[in-house]
Amino acid sequence: MTRKQRRGILIGTCLAVLAIAVGLVLFAMRDSIVFFYSPSEVAEMQIEPGQRFRLGGLVEMGSVVRGEGTTIRFAITDQAKTLPVTYTGVLPDLFREGQGVVAEGSLEPNGTFHADNVLAKHDENYMPPEVAKKLKEQGVWRDDAEVN
Amino acid sequence: MxxxxxxxxxxxxxxxxxxxxxxxxxxxxxxxxxxxxxxxxxxxxxxxxxxxxxxxxxxxxxxxxxxxxxxxxxxxxxxxxxxxxxxxxxxxxxxxxxxxxxxxxxxxxxxxxxxxxxxxxxxxxxxxxxxxxxxxxxxxxxxxxxxxxxxxxxxxxxxxxxxxxDPALAFHPPFLYAGYVGFSMAFSFAVAALIDGRIDAAWARWVRPWTLAAWMCLTIGIAMGSWWAYYELGWGGFWFWDPVENASFMPWLAGTALLHSALVMEKRDALKVWTILLAIITFSLSLMGTFLVRSGVLTSVHAFAVDPARGVFILAIMGLFVGGALALFAWRAPLLSQGGLFAPISREGALVLNNLLLTTACAAVFVGTLYPLALEALTGEKISVGPPFFNLTFVPLMIPLLIAVPFGPLLAWKRGDLPGAAQRLMAAAGIALGVTVIMLAINQRGPWLAPFGIGFGFWLIMGAATEISYRVKLFEASGGEIWRRLRNLPRAAFGSALAHAGLGLTVIGIVATTAWGSEKILALKPGDTTDIAGYHLAFNGVAPRQGPNYSERVALFNVTRNGREVIELTPSKREFMAEQSSTTEAGIYTSWRGDLYVVLGDALKDGAYTIRVYFHPLVWLIWFGAVVMFIGGAVSLFDRRLRVGAPKRAETKAAPVPAGE
The missing domain is CATH 1.20.120 (Four Helix Bundle (Hemerythrin (Met), subunit A))
Known part of the structure; x- marks a missing residue:
């Protein structure tokens, strides 16, 4: 085998693997990315029930209802609009009223957001950047997350 | 003072x-x-x-x-x-x-x-x-x-x-940093060689132990973080494809590739330019990990709360070093002489394939991690890329790698004998196929692909065993001859066999727990019982308890299997007074079968509690496999020929190495 042929095989293999990888990435991008919305955006947009997205905001004060079976109800708000959320299971430890959360799931036909995954943060001062940004955009951000 | x-x-x-x-x-x-x-x-x-x-x-x-x-x-x-x-x-x-x-x-x-x-x-x-x-x-x-x-x-x-x-998390950062920072050695050596304009096999001989040590630390650091998240966060997941997890995983992938390409450079004086580039990339990814975690640009469960000024500073450091190194590379790399020819089917060829697949997989993880950032910067749209993306891209790229791994060590340098290697691997392939068929037959509720995953795990483990048994002529030579060969076998050979087998164990653990795990969310009152995966759990109520700096509510579960007492599990919710926050401590019973995992949730109105019960089959193999990889690395590190201080060794030119390594 000549040097040229060897190089050809090497380059050919590289290109083939890269092509497959690019194909996989493009295919996966189409189907498996999830958009992030605030309650106000959900209200503006017509989102089909069943379409997955992430909903971010603050847990509305006084909205958490536990104790009806294993399903927990609460509301996520960005101070302009509020969306009712249901979640079945055990919430993360740092989930608290007034704290920032990100919930992933989809809308029910009745307009409730059903989350199958709720993320609260390890760090109690931490605000998900999306939430902080949306809150800032709406002018309700208070910079009291600093050490007090 | x-x-x-x-x-x-x-x-x-x-x-x-x-x-x-x-x-x-x-x-x-x-x-x-x-x-x-x-x-x-x-x-x-x-x-x-x-x-x-x-x-x-x-x-x-x-x-x-x-x-x-x-x-x-x-x-x-x-x-x-x-x-x-x-x-x-x-x-x-x-x-x-x-x-x-x-x-x-x-x-x-x-x-x-x-x-x-x-x-x-x-x-x-x-x-x-x-x-x-x-x-x-x-x-x-x-x-x-x-x-x-x-x-x-x-x-x-x-x-x-x-x-x-938590004990695991107390030691997770030091190991992780030792891994990240350890790759700085490869980076510094690469840049130094570029400044010098000269590079030889002695360079690789020096870089490889450092890279190996860093890789070991990173392996164990990532495994500890994953283990901690598994038992501490109470969701029972071992890997989330979270951006910060990816930030530590990308240097690991690139570092693994670097270990293998440095081997080619050391033994055969080939792949020089590529190894240098990979050394730069690996440490750049470590720097990027540091940046991503500390800048707060990503939504992650692990992120530090920090101000953006720090992010900009780290970004500047990163730009300076990565950009500088890459510019130096573009300028000086053409000066480096190319060495050693090899046929596509050879040990070198197998290691090139390893590098190709690992770096491509690393690139896929990179795209998935940074695409949301890029999209937000360009269009303002916010998306998240979750596990489905990585399952669709990373996993298919790993499959050919898993197939190829056992072949590599059995191929000779320069020109390998593929049919010969395949013949030697017949037994390993037979066992792996047998396991796959048995799993397919008894697999009732898992995805149909899962038995193949288990088969791949066995393929890796048996492939590693094949390599060692072939080297010592297990089925041919006399007992004394086998013993002599076993003693003369370089430790590095045991090391790589162990690391490959460890990978196989991890693969089996991941596949088993992902495909056949079970989960129940229940509202239980004291006195209620539930069954999962052959275990019978009786809930005996919740009692308060006092810890050193917390108070907790502890649920009592009596666990039996086939009528016999197994263990009393005590999942709890802890309230920390000083920090004014709470944690969930899962009750976990580990056996060879897997983990029974119980989480105590909120108290409900009617005296019941939300209880989450999981069974994770063979989940311990995930971390055990990582430990085996670590041990493999350690065994290899203490190979006499690689020892850092080995006198005069590093200065000898790479002598032609016999095909048996």
């Missing part, structure tokens, strides 16, 4: 690091070896100074000196001693000091143990290490001073986030 000494030591260390970075380069220009040699004592002095700063900070934490802002924010007098120590690196400022300490340690090690290195190479390596240390010391002093005082001193601290008060 102690805090001021620490602060002062840090500033002195910055000065020393600058000297260490600049003098060797001037020395090279001026052809003055003595000037260049200043880097040696400088690197040791720098380590000493950073060490003093680290000890000062640790002292402040252990003695609960709340006049230091950082201690006040992250510690509490009632905290157990272990977590006063781990509190040092449980926060941004302290963890940066640890980062630089490890960097300085590696630099000092080059100075102390590198007497067999070419003098100019050694000085250049120390210069690059010095420059890195200077950049990060400046970062600490300018934006993240861990020794800032607060006046008047508060009476007691605010405490360490309770979820971080």
């Amino acid at each position: 102690i805090a001021e000494i620490g602060h002062y030591a840090l500033i002195l260390a910055l000065g020393v690091a600058i000297v260490q970075a600049v003098l060797p380069l001037i020395g090279m220009r001026a052809r003055d070896p003595q000037l260049a040699a200043v880097a040696l004592p400088a690197s040791q002095l720098q380590f000493l100074l950073v060490g003093i700063a680290f000890i000062a900070l640790t002292t402040a934490f252990v003695t609960s000196d709340f006049s230091v802002l950082n201690v006040w924010q992250n510690s509490h007098s009632a905290k157990p001693l272990l977590y006063k120590f781990s509190g040092v690196w449980g926060n941004h400022e302290g963890s940066m000091v640890l980062w630089v300490l490890i960097l300085a340690l590696f630099g000092a090690a080059v100075a102390v143990y590198g007497s067999n290195l070419p003098k100019q190479l050694q000085a250049n390596v120390l210069a690059v290490q010095g420059a890195l240390a200077a950049a990060f010391l400046l970062f600490i002093i300018a934006t993240s001073n861990p020794f800032a005082r607060i006046d008047p001193a508060p009476f007691d601290g605010m405490g360490l986030n309770p979820v971080l008060q």
Whole structure:
């Protein structure tokens, strides 16, 4: 085998693997990315029930209802609009009223957001950047997350 | 006083690091070896100074000196001693000091143990290490001073986030940083070689042990983090494809590729340019990991809460070093001579395939991690890329790699015999296929692909066993001959076989727990029972209990299997007074079958509790496999031929190595 042929095989293999990888990435991008919305955006947009997205905001004060079976109800708000959320299971430890959360799931036909995954943060001062940004955009951000 | 000494030591260390970075380069220009040699004592002095700063900070934490802002924010007098120590690196400022300490340690090690290195190479390596240390010391002093005082001193601290008060997490950051920073050695050697314009097999001989050590630390660090998330966060998941997890996983993938390509360079003097590039990429990904975690640009469960100024600073450091190294690479790499020819079917060819697949998979993870950032910057749209993306891209790229792994060690250097290797692997393939068929037959509810995953795991393990048995002629030679061969087999061969088998164990663990795990969410009253995966759980109510710095509500579960007592599980919810937050402690029973995992949820109105019960089959194999990989690395590291201090070894040119390695 000549040097040229060897190089050809090497380059050919590289290109083939890269092509497959690019194909996989493009295919996966189409189907498996999830958009992030605030309650106000959900209200503006017509989102089909069943379409997955992430909903971010603050847990509305006084909205958490536990104790009806294993399903927990609460509301996520960005101070302009509020969306009712249901979640079945055990919430993360740092989930608290007034704290920032990100919930992933989809809308029910009745307009409730059903989350199958709720993320609260390890760090109690931490605000998900999306939430902080949306809150800032709406002018309700208070910079009291600093050490007090 | 102690805090001021620490602060002062840090500033002195910055000065020393600058000297260490600049003098060797001037020395090279001026052809003055003595000037260049200043880097040696400088690197040791720098380590000493950073060490003093680290000890000062640790002292402040252990003695609960709340006049230091950082201690006040992250510690509490009632905290157990272990977590006063781990509190040092449980926060941004302290963890940066640890980062630089490890960097300085590696630099000092080059100075102390590198007497067999070419003098100019050694000085250049120390210069690059010095420059890195200077950049990060400046970062600490300018934006993240861990020794800032607060006046008047508060009476007691605010405490360490309770979820971080955990033995596995106490040691997770040091291992992770040792891994990240360990790759700086490969980077410094690469840049030094580019500055020098010369590179040979001795270079690879030097770089490989460092890369191996860093890779081992990163492996165990990632495994600890995953294990911690599994048992502490109460969701029972071992990997989330979270951006910060990816940030540690990308250097691991690139570092794994680097280990393998450095092998080719050491043995065959080939793939030089690629190995240099990979060394730069690996450390760049480590820097990117540091940036992503600390800049707050990503939504992640692991992110530190930090201000953007720090992010910009780290981004600047990253741009400087990565950009500089890549520019140097573009300029100087063409000067490096290309070596060793090899046929596509050969040990080299197999290692090239390994590199190709690992780096492509790394690139896929990179795209998935950074695409949301890029899209938001360009269009303002916010998306998240979750597990489905990575399952669709990363997993298919890993499958050919898993198939190829057992072939590699059985192929000869230069020109391999594929049919011969295939023949030797017949038994391994037979066992793997047999397992797949059996699993397919008994698989009722898992995905149909899962049995193949288990088959791949067995393929890797049996392939590793095949390699060793072939090397010692297990089924051909007499007992004495086998023993002689076993004793003469280089430790590196055992090391790679162990690491490959460890990968197989991890694959089996991941596939089994993902495909056949079961989960129940229940509302249970005291006296209720439930069954999962053959276990019978009786719920005996909830009782309060007092811990050293928390109070908890503990649920009692009597677990039986086939009528026999197994264990009493006590999942709990802890309330930490000082930090005013709570954690969930899962009740976990581990057996060879897998983990029974019980989480206590909220109290419900009618006296019932939300209870989450999981069974994770064979989940322990995931971390056990990582430990086996670590041991494989260690065995290889202590191979006589690789030992860092092995006298005169590094200076001998790579002799033609027999095909059996």
